Amino acid sequence: MSTILQLKFLTEEGKTAQFTIDTPADHLTDLQVTEAMDTILRENVMLSTSGKLQSKKGAQFVTKMIREVSFV
Secondary structure, three states, rough: OOEEEEEEEEEEEOEEEEEEEEOOOOOOOOOHHHHHHHHHHHOOOOOOOOOOOOEEEEEEEEEEOOOOOOOO
């Protein structure tokens, strides 16, 4: 299984900007993710094609399980 962390922000154009973090630490808490997103906003460290990031929209951990098919 592989896990990613998706961070979603609203931009100054009213659009959603999404950033994906591959293989985030297993022990991250909701508070840590929220604080990281607050830092991204405060320090203006991410660029978006639809303008400056304005606010947090959401975040989610996505886990994908892959099962290979064996040919008979």
